[in-house]
Amino acid sequence: MKAIGVTRDGDEPELLEIERPEPADGEALVRTLRVGVDGTDHEVIAGAHGGYPEGEDYMILGHEAVGVVADPNGTGLEEGQVVVPTVRRKPDGETNEYFRRGEPDMAPDGEYFERGIVGAHGYMAEYFTSPADYLVPISEDLAEYGLFVEPISITEKANEHAFATREPFEWRPETACVLGNGSLGLLTLWMLGQQFDRTYCVGRRDRPDPTIDVIEELGATYVDSRQTSVDEIPEAHEAIDYMYEATGFAPHAIETVHALAPNGVGALLGIPEPWDFEVDGGSLHNELVLHNKCLVGTVNSHVKHFEYAIDTLEDMPEWLLDGLITTVAEPENVTPAFVDDDDQIKAVVEFDTL
Amino acid sequence: MKAIGVTRDGDEPELLEIERPEPADGEALVRTLRVGVDGTDHEVIAGAHGGYPEGEDYMILGHEAVGVVADPNGTGLEEGQVVVPTVRRKPDGETNEYFRRGEPDMAPDGEYFERGIVGAHGYMAEYFTSPADYLVPISEDLAEYGLFVEPISITEKANEHAFATREPFEWRPETACVLGNGSLGLLTLWMLGQQFDRTYCVGRRDRPDPTIDVIEELGATYVDSRQTSVDEIPEAHEAIDYMYEATGFAPHAIETVHALAPNGVGALLGIPEPWDFEVDGGSLHNELVLHNKCLVGTVNSHVKHFEYAIDTLEDMPEWLLDGLITTVAEPENVTPAFVDDDDQIKAVVEFDTL
Numbered sequence: 001m002k003a004i005g006v007t008r009d010g011d012e013p014e015l016l017e018i019e020r021p022e023p024a025d026g027e028a029l030v031r032t033l034r035v036g037v038d039g040t041d042h043e044v045i046a047g048a049h050g051g052y053p054e055g056e057d058y059m060i061l062g063h064e065a066v067g068v069v070a071d072p073n074g075t076g077l078e079e080g081q082v083v084v085p086t087v088r089r090k091p092d093g094e095t096n097e098y099f100r101r102g103e104p105d106m107a108p109d110g111e112y113f114e115r116g117i118v119g120a121h122g123y124m125a126e127y128f129t130s131p132a133d134y135l136v137p138i139s140e141d142l143a144e145y146g147l148f149v150e151p152i153s154i155t156e157k158a159n160e161h162a163f164a165t166r167e168p169f170e171w172r173p174e175t176a177c178v179l180g181n182g183s184l185g186l187l188t189l190w191m192l193g194q195q196f197d198r199t200y201c202v203g204r205r206d207r208p209d210p211t212i213d214v215i216e217e218l219g220a221t222y223v224d225s226r227q228t229s230v231d232e233i234p235e236a237h238e239a240i241d242y243m244y245e246a247t248g249f250a251p252h253a254i255e256t257v258h259a260l261a262p263n264g265v266g267a268l269l270g271i272p273e274p275w276d277f278e279v280d281g282g283s284l285h286n287e288l289v290l291h292n293k294c295l296v297g298t299v300n301s302h303v304k305h306f307e308y309a310i311d312t313l314e315d316m317p318e319w320l321l322d323g324l325i326t327t328v329a330e331p332e333n334v335t336p337a338f339v340d341d342d343d344q345i346k347a348v349v350e351f352d353t354l
Numbered sequence: 355m356k357a358i359g360v361t362r363d364g365d366e367p368e369l370l371e372i373e374r375p376e377p378a379d380g381e382a383l384v385r386t387l388r389v390g391v392d393g394t395d396h397e398v399i400a401g402a403h404g405g406y407p408e409g410e411d412y413m414i415l416g417h418e419a420v421g422v423v424a425d426p427n428g429t430g431l432e433e434g435q436v437v438v439p440t441v442r443r444k445p446d447g448e449t450n451e452y453f454r455r456g457e458p459d460m461a462p463d464g465e466y467f468e469r470g471i472v473g474a475h476g477y478m479a480e481y482f483t484s485p486a487d488y489l490v491p492i493s494e495d496l497a498e499y500g501l502f503v504e505p506i507s508i509t510e511k512a513n514e515h516a517f518a519t520r521e522p523f524e525w526r527p528e529t530a531c532v533l534g535n536g537s538l539g540l541l542t543l544w545m546l547g548q549q550f551d552r553t554y555c556v557g558r559r560d561r562p563d564p565t566i567d568v569i570e571e572l573g574a575t576y577v578d579s580r581q582t583s584v585d586e587i588p589e590a591h592e593a594i595d596y597m598y599e600a601t602g603f604a605p606h607a608i609e610t611v612h613a614l615a616p617n618g619v620g621a622l623l624g625i626p627e628p629w630d631f632e633v634d635g636g637s638l639h640n641e642l643v644l645h646n647k648c649l650v651g652t653v654n655s656h657v658k659h660f661e662y663a664i665d666t667l668e669d670m671p672e673w674l675l676d677g678l679i680t681t682v683a684e685p686e687n688v689t690p691a692f693v694d695d696d697d698q699i700k701a702v703v704e705f706d707t708l
Contacts, residue, residue, distance in 0.1 A: 101524050103523050164522045165519040165648065250640075271640055274634050276635070279632075279633055280628050286626055286627070288622050289623060292652055294519065295650075297644070297648065299643050
């Protein structure tokens with residue numbers, strides 16, 4: 001079968017011809033429909049994550065997938081059922097308390113594989129196998145957009161963790177701000193628009209720009225961080241009750257605290273490299289305490305968040321989902337899907353349709 | 355009546371002779387038993403908080419108090435009832451949503467007075483008045499230790515806010531660490547000892563030292579931060595599930611994140627001044643995200659936390675409470691109560707006994 005992967009010697013995605021996988025006990029075989037490309041894939045290609053599957057000279061890419069059950073293999077799934085796979089898997093031959101509890105997203109470094117990212121093949125192939133417990137059913141009508149379930153699930157988890165921090169008191173938030181105008185940022189901006197009175201999205205682009213168009217179509221305010229730094233948002237616009245960071249730009253973690261309104265919370269999702277810089281650590285600390293602020297880091301998601309994400313996806317307008325998909329590539333020519341310029345929002349590799 | 359206060363021209367606590375206050379509608383008159391001294395009082399004396407009561411040339415000190423209702427004034431309290439006052443009050447002639455909801459601890463800067471700290475007289479006087487809603491009844495048996503209710507309430511709130519952040523998943527913490535070996539730190543160390551398997555307390559003192567004696571009597575491990583910095587605790591001892599910071603030393607806010615175990619939470623309570631220093635902001639951000647960590651700032655407390663604190667105080671051993679009180683001063687000679695050296699843990703000014 002055809003698969004898109006990276007090899008130890010290569011530095012870009014390649015079309016591989018490999019054997020179709022056989023489902024093991026408890027696994028189903030899935031025929032792939034579509035797989036999304038995101039920033040993590042570009043990092044994998046650049047070699048930032050490493051960790052090829054044991055004994056392999058290549059790793060299949062892709063972790064945002066939707067497919068159709070081809071062989072239920074006695075798992076209780078039905079042939080033809082549309083499913084979305086989760087990402088984290090037990091390391092080979094091991095399990096641990098996080099997987100046993102159904103919360104692999106809470107497993108620490110080294111206690112998980114991530115399909116298409118570290119230690120396990122991804123989904124960018126004509127077929128893939130997965131334990132049935134990690135295949136989340138989705139309606140046929142959403143098959144085309146099912147690749148958005150994984151990124152939306154990341155925000156479902158982030159929101160759950162962030163809002164839980166404000167449970168002990170009567171929190172009445174009005175404003176939310178998303179740092180980052182990639183596809184995850186724009187999906188999140190729509191989600192926050194359902195809950196918050198006023199939303200903002202921070203990027204560093206000139207008009208005309210397709211992401212700024214989406215931001216404005218969503219009724220949000222675009223903030224150009226080259227003109228207004230994140231900690232200046234309260235002065236330039238208003239203080240923000242919920243900050244959602246999806247840039248991986250380390251100063252944003254600090255600036256987020258200063259952009260928050262009293263009693264606000266910031267969710268951090270980016271994963272920067274080590275980077276020393278000077279901060280006013282006293283004011284950061286002081287501001288967190290005197291205004292009951294909170295910073296919560298969150299990574300990955302689990303089955304429950306995928307289920308929430310499917311409900312969310314159902315409510316999202318088609319114009320938004322269609323507008324986010326800027327490239328649909330064939331496996332035989334994936335180059336356009338890995339172009340990462342300002343015209344690209346979400347690229348998709350399409351293996352098949354329903 | 356006698357009162358201990360600071361004056362605009364003075365730089366140390368003075369014995370003042372002032373008029374006994376008259377309770378307004380909804381207020382009771384309380385005869386003061388004991389008032390504790392803490393770090394905030396020293397900051398008030400040094401002029402760090404400012405904000406004298408309007409039109410006054412002095413401010414009565416003290417916010418950790420216990421007293422007896424002298425005149426219920428039709429509020430429903432009973433004469434002779436032992437009560438502990440909360441600290442935050444509505445600014446003169448104003449109210450706001452936070453007070454209306456019973457959550458004045460969530461009011462932002464400028465939307466509250468704090469008795470004995472900013473804008474309103476404290477409790478270090480023979481009598482004080484207070485709205486009855488802010489007088490929390492406590493058993494007579496605890497009258498002697500009632501001054502500990504306010505600091506314990508601060509930790510009740512911090513723990514509530516910190517543990518709420520871990521509610522979305524199955525958190526199974528084992529270890530807790532208190533940064534700071536003052537009386538608040540030691541009270542908290544006992545509290546955390548009831549919930550966690552292993553506890554640590556960080557200070558910077560040589561043995562013999564009365565606080566290290568208390569730490570060890572509590573079965574906790576003393577960590578000298580001059581030898582083991584906070585971010586080295588995981589290597590020197592073990593990673594910590596719950597970090598509680600009560601030092602106001604700004605680098606501790608950053609180091610706390612590195613001392614945490616995966617999925618851990620740090621509560622920040624200290625209030626440092628602005629202070630620029632270099633941090634590895636990339637690793638800080640990365641560590642928060644990849645290990646689902648959280649930092650939550652918390653200040654003050656409200657009536658519910660005072661009620662929790664009274665339950666907690668009831669369970670605390672007398673040896674601990676007696677051991678923490680290192681000075682009991684008379685209003686006529688308060689100098690020993692404001693000595694702030696390594697032999698002092700909690701100083702008390704005693705106006706009367708039951």
